[in-house]
Amino acid sequence: MADCCSEALTGEAGPAPAGLGSCNAALVGTPNSGKTSLFNALTGSRQKVANYPGVTVERIAGVVHTPAGHCIRLIDLPGTYSLRARSPDEEITRDVVLGKLASETAPDFLVCVADSTNLRLALRLALELKRAGRPMMLVLNMHDIARRRGMEIDAAKLSEMLGVPVVTAVSVRKGGIADVLVELDRLAPQGGAGESTWRTPSAAELRADQRRADDIIRAAVKTPPAPDTLTSRLDRVLLHPVAGLAILFAVLFVMFQAVFTWARPLMVLIQGGFDWLGASTHAMLPAGLLQSFIENGVIGGVGSVVVFLPQILILFLFILLLEDLGYMARAAFLMDKIMGGAGLHGRAFIPLLSSFACAIPGIMSTRVIDNKRDRLTTILVAPLMTCSARIPVYTLIIAAFIPDTAVWGLFSLQGLVMFGLYGAGILSALGVSAAAKFVFWRNEPSPPFMLELPDYKLPRLKSVGLGLVTRAKAFLYRAGTTIFAMMMMVWLLASFPRPPAGATGPAIDYSLAAMVGKLIHPLLAPVGFNWQISVALIPGMAAREVAVAALGTVYSIAGGSDAASAIGSRLAGQWSLATALAFLAWYIFAPQCASTLAVIRRETGSWKWMWVTFGYMLALAYIAAFAAYHIAVALGAG
Amino acid sequence: MLRESPPVVARSPLGHARPGFRGRIDAIHTAGNGSGLPADELERRLIELGFVEGASVEILHEGIIGRDPIAVRVDNATVALRRREAMAILVV
Numbered sequence: 220m221a222d223c224c225s226e227a228l229t230g231e232a233g234p235a236p237a238g239l240g241s242c243n244a245a246l247v248g249t250p251n252s253g254k255t256s257l258f259n260a261l262t263g264s265r266q267k268v269a270n271y272p273g274v275t276v277e278r279i280a281g282v283v284h285t286p287a288g289h290c291i292r293l294i295d296l297p298g299t300y301s302l303r304a305r306s307p308d309e310e311i312t313r314d315v316v317l318g319k320l321a322s323e324t325a326p327d328f329l330v331c332v333a334d335s336t337n338l339r340l341a342l343r344l345a346l347e348l349k350r351a352g353r354p355m356m357l358v359l360n361m362h363d364i365a366r367r368r369g370m371e372i373d374a375a376k377l378s379e380m381l382g383v384p385v386v387t388a389v390s391v392r393k394g395g396i397a398d399v400l401v402e403l404d405r406l407a408p409q410g411g412a413g414e415s416t417w418r419t420p421s422a423a424e425l426r427a428d429q430r431r432a433d434d435i436i437r438a439a440v441k442t443p444p445a446p447d448t449l450t451s452r453l454d455r456v457l458l459h460p461v462a463g464l465a466i467l468f469a470v471l472f473v474m475f476q477a478v479f480t481w482a483r484p485l486m487v488l489i490q491g492g493f494d495w496l497g498a499s500t501h502a503m504l505p506a507g508l509l510q511s512f513i514e515n516g517v518i519g520g521v522g523s524v525v526v527f528l529p530q531i532l533i534l535f536l537f538i539l540l541l542e543d544l545g546y547m548a549r550a551a552f553l554m555d556k557i558m559g560g561a562g563l564h565g566r567a568f569i570p571l572l573s574s575f576a577c578a579i580p581g582i583m584s585t586r587v588i589d590n591k592r593d594r595l596t597t598i599l600v601a602p603l604m605t606c607s608a609r610i611p612v613y614t615l616i617i618a619a620f621i622p623d624t625a626v627w628g629l630f631s632l633q634g635l636v637m638f639g640l641y642g643a644g645i646l647s648a649l650g651v652s653a654a655a656k657f658v659f660w661r662n663e664p665s666p667p668f669m670l671e672l673p674d675y676k677l678p679r680l681k682s683v684g685l686g687l688v689t690r691a692k693a694f695l696y697r698a699g700t701t702i703f704a705m706m707m708m709v710w711l712l713a714s715f716p717r718p719p720a721g722a723t724g725p726a727i728d729y730s731l732a733a734m735v736g737k738l739i740h741p742l743l744a745p746v747g748f749n750w751q752i753s754v755a756l757i758p759g760m761a762a763r764e765v766a767v768a769a770l771g772t773v774y775s776i777a778g779g780s781d782a783a784s785a786i787g788s789r790l791a792g793q794w795s796l797a798t799a800l801a802f803l804a805w806y807i808f809a810p811q812c813a814s815t816l817a818v819i820r821r822e823t824g825s826w827k828w829m830w831v832t833f834g835y836m837l838a839l840a841y842i843a844a845f846a847a848y849h850i851a852v853a854l855g856a857g
Numbered sequence: 858m859l860r861e862s863p864p865v866v867a868r869s870p871l872g873h874a875r876p877g878f879r880g881r882i883d884a885i886h887t888a889g890n891g892s893g894l895p896a897d898e899l900e901r902r903l904i905e906l907g908f909v910e911g912a913s914v915e916i917l918h919e920g921i922i923g924r925d926p927i928a929v930r931v932d933n934a935t936v937a938l939r940r941r942e943a944m945a946i947l948v949v
Contacts, residue, residue, distance in 0.1 A: 300905040337934045339907050422900040429909045433932075442933060451917070454935075458928060460921035552937045556922040565926070565937075664893035667942045668926055669906055672935040 241290045242407050243324045244283075245315055247348060248332030249341050250298035251545075251673035253360040256682065257332055257390040258295040261399070278311075278323075285400050289407040294326065300340055302347055303419055305589040316351050317415060328354035328406050330399075335365035335372060335387070336674065338440060342432035345381060347420065352413040355383045356402050362387035363395075364674075369443035376439040391679055450674040457546070463553050470546075474537045475641055476634055478610070482529035489529070493522030508714070515772055516710030521703055527614075527764065531607040531694055532687055534576050539686045543678035547572070548670055555668050561649035562656030563600070564593040565668045571597065571648070574604035575641075576690075578815045582822055590666035596655050598822060599832055600648040602815050603808065605641045608763035612806050613640055615767050619787035620799040643807050647839065709769045712754075732773065746841060747801040747848035749794070763812055797851035804847035808840035871914060871929070872944035879915045880948040882908060887945040899945060906938075907931040908946055 248254040262281025279295040296315055297308035304313040311320065318325030331348055333341030338359075345357055359365075359372060378385040386402045389395030420428070457463050497518045504510040541547055547569050555565025563571075566588050574581030581601045588594040605613075617633050624632045712732035719729070736754035743753050755769035771786040774793070790799070820829040868883045885903055887896040894902070908914075908931060917935065918928040926939045 303901070303905075339932055339934060340905070343905075420901075422897055422904060425901055425904040426909055429904055429907070430911075433909075433911070450935075454918065454928070458918040460919065464921060548937070552918075552926060552928060553920065555926050555937075555939070556920045560922070664891060667892045667894060667899070667902070667939060669902060669936065669938045669942065671906065672928060672937055 242327040245326040252332045252334045254332045260390040287404040335359040346428045350417040352415040357385045359387045363389045371441040373439045380435045485529035545673045545675045561653045567597040574601040578602045603648040605644045611764040611767045619791040746844035747798045796856040801844040801848035805844040870944045871946040872940040883949045884947040
């Protein structure tokens with residue numbers, strides 16, 4: 220049985236493997252139905268995340284081993300209210316349910332998930348799913364919460380009226396899915412899809428389905444007169460027009476202060492580890508090319524990026540907690556009109572907040588925005604949110620040039636500058652979005668904002684932990700591959716050709732890096748950049764944070780020094796404050812991130828929007844750096 | 858025959874209601890709406906979020922700018938939407 224599904228996770232089209240009772244099933248449900256926690260409970264660690272071919276919708280597949288020995292390949296489909304498919308995510312759900320997606324085996328049966336405390340919309344979806352003609356079961360998830368609130372659900376009655384088996388589940392508790400497994404064992408051997416009678420429902424059909432669902436609920440569910448009081452009490456404060464916004468901004472402020480201060484001890488520790496590693500390699504190897512390669516290229520390069528792992532994890536911790544809590548939808552509600560003034564949709568808040576971690580997941584999560592225009596605007600401005608890859612750059616420059624003094628005895632000046640840089644990113648995003656609205660969509664009314672506000676739930680430490688581990692792995696993988704490769708390139712460029720015998724200047728002056736840097740330097744001189752910065756910007760195209768490591772390599776090789784860790788103090792000695800400020804201003808916009816541009820190309824399906832993004836960001840970066848440099852020089856910081 | 862008007866009900870758009878308003882949906886009337894969506898599409902989206910005739914509604918919260926958007930309790934779920942779209946929901 221152990222390998223009856225060995226190929227189950229590959230996503231290849233084809234019949235189910237011919238082991239003992241193998242079959243395919245799809246998990247469908249409305250947003251916030253606890254679908255993912257049920258999926259996790261059923262499949263445990265036996266899951267795999269990939270992409271559907273040609274689109275960036277995540278394909279999440281797993282294997283369920285049932286007590287009776289069946290082996291079920293389960294697909295977790297994107298949440299939807301109906302099969303009408305208004306977004307790329309919902310199209311995948313529709314096509315898989317109807318068995319029309321070429322790359323996916325048609326499911327033998329469907330598992331429809333509903334939040335027990337909120338059955339109306341889920342039952343309407345279940346009625347629609349029945350028309351797909353496939354065997355189906357309905358799982359009433361979060362049944363414990365419904366019971367605690369005094370709801371009585373007659374599952375047998377529900378099953379009779381719906382015409383499908385109904386079981387209850389508490390997917391976050393151990394043993395809470397026993398009934399689901401029993402029912403899976405009953406459905407698994409049946410298989411065989413009937414005739415699909417599904418077609419795009421009209422308003423009248425949807426209305427009839429909803430009426431039928433309401434009738435079923437009246438007959439099978441007893442709801443107490445006063446439902447969930449905790450959520451409504453919390454919302455009285457958290458959605459209050461003034462207090463709610465104040466709390467939202469306070470949360471964001473704490474988040475950014477935390478990223479800057481909580482992470483410090485861990486970062487010192489990691490930095491110390493890499494310093495020690497570099498020093499011991501230096502002592503072990505004979506002086507020369509190999510020593511420089513290992514110490515400056517490998518250890519220095521990778522270390523200067525890995526050190527930012529704590530900050531990135533703290534940022535993701537906040538985002539995951541707020542998401543699981545149910546607060547993100549509230550944030551969208553509070554921000555809708557404020558962002559609407561700049562031509563952004565309230566739903567854009569979540570993708571834009573994710574973009575503070577990295578623009579790539581942010582841009583990919585714009586798929587929840589069903590309107591094409593809102594989606595494009597969000598994609599266009601997402602890279603302006605200060606992503607975690609800029610943190611290394613900001614941290615380095617701030618630590619080197621901004622004194623560590625207290626302001627009003629409360630905040631650190633360095634923290635405030637960081638906050639200001641984040642603020643500048645946000646303001647420019649609003650400005651660009653307003654400009655895009657004016658340039659591209661002047662005459663169209665803005666599309667609607669409609670969003671369910673789920674009840675608050677305590678985040679599950681296990682799922683938050685799982686999310687953090689995934690993020691950490693992705694970051695370290697990137698540090699180990701892309702960034703490592705780029706650092707190799709920088710080191711090579713900076714080390715070859717070797718200086719001629721009897722040369723007097725530092726070795727790097729004779730290298731390829733110096734030639735490239737000096738070649739583009741005239742373009743960047745007006746904004747106060749020296750040729751070393753010009754060199755560092757090139758590998759920064761692969762990933763923004765690489766610029767830091769590249770500066771380290773360029774400077775430590777230039778000085779022939781062994782202290783790649785002391786980049787900051789070296790910069791403080793070599794750059795004017797005006798140059799440092801111009802560099803920070805450049806990085807607010809920093810168009811150079813190849814992976815972001817690639818994902819924009821893929822998500823919009825057009826080169827045009829990729830070049831629009833690159834072009835406007837480059838222009839803004841240049842203008843901002845130019846202004847910062849010349850204002851600073853005029854004020855005497857040259 | 859002379860005008861035999863139906864019994865007058867004081868129905869009004871949900872988009873004009875203030876927080877604390879409780880009522881019941883009387884009709885969904887999306888023709889000529891300002892959302893930029895075709896009437897039929899807006900109607901279907903409203904229904905998919907549970908706005909059907911007979912459902913009870915209560916306005917729980919509103920935003921700070923222009924009292925927009927609004928958070929509406931529809932039976933036992935909460936939905937956020939803008940007043941512009943809520944104009945299509947007629948309540949008594």
